[in-house]
Amino acid sequence: MRNTVKQKLKNGGRTIGAFLQMMSPVSAEILSRSGFDWLIVDLEHAPGDFANLQSQLQAMSGSGVVPFARAPWNDEVAIKRILDTGVMGVLVPYVNTRAEAEAAVAACKYPPRGVRGVAGSPRAAGYTGNAAGYLASANDETIVMVAVETTEAVDNLDEILRVPDLDGIFMGPMDLASSMGHLGNPGHPEAQAQIATIEKKVLASDKFLGTVATTRDKAIECIEKGYRWLVVMQDGASLLKAGRDTVRELHEA
Secondary structure, X not given: OOOHHHHHHHOOOOEEEEXXXXXXXXXXXXXXXXXXXXXXXXXXXXXXXXXHHHHHHHHHOOOOOEEEEEOOOOOHHHHHHHHHOOOOEEEEOOOOXXXXXXXXXXXHOOOOOOOOOOOOOOHHHOOOOOHHHHHHHHHHHOEEEEEEOOHHHHHOHHHHOOOOOOOEEEEOHHHHHHHXXXXXXXXXXXXXXXXXXXXXXXXXXXXXXXXXXXOHHHHHHHHHHOOOEEEEEEHHHHHHHHHHHHHHHHHHO
């Protein structure tokens, strides 16, 4: 198990990817051949399950893209099952304290560094075919990210950033703004001030910073600030936009 994205991030590189929210192995297969560094299957806001997650990973096989998943919650059982499908990175949502960040990391690591249950039979370990190799490398190669998306999390960010084995912080702008009373409005000045605080603290740490940036201008802005893990596309939303643009252009013609 060798995580090329983790190595790239350690070397200060920038990476881009897309959310998979359509639960479709076909969508996963197509996007895995589009040149992204990674793809992240969304189990928090999309109605997929662990079997569907594995089908999407199988569709990506051979493409070279690094598979991630967003967990439905900070739950060690769910995270264990996600990792056993063969993802190389996990984004854990709604982490508000150092203790919660430590629990997220522990769920992703085998003992003694964590509490992940050990089995050589799942897909991640090659159905026993690569159990020894996988068990030896998984702790070091798996990327662990937590989402900072509330004012409580921002207040505790200094402590969260001190958690060992935590690789990155994902800044969730929509939830952050909503936690401040500005539902769905991350552009509000108060939300922007909190985002600036997150950027300043994370970029000064040894963790990488990620977020959603689904327009060219926003992605360039984030890269120039120092973000190194950007969601630049969402499969369902992008399909909707492509359809609307086609209809609009033809009506105009």
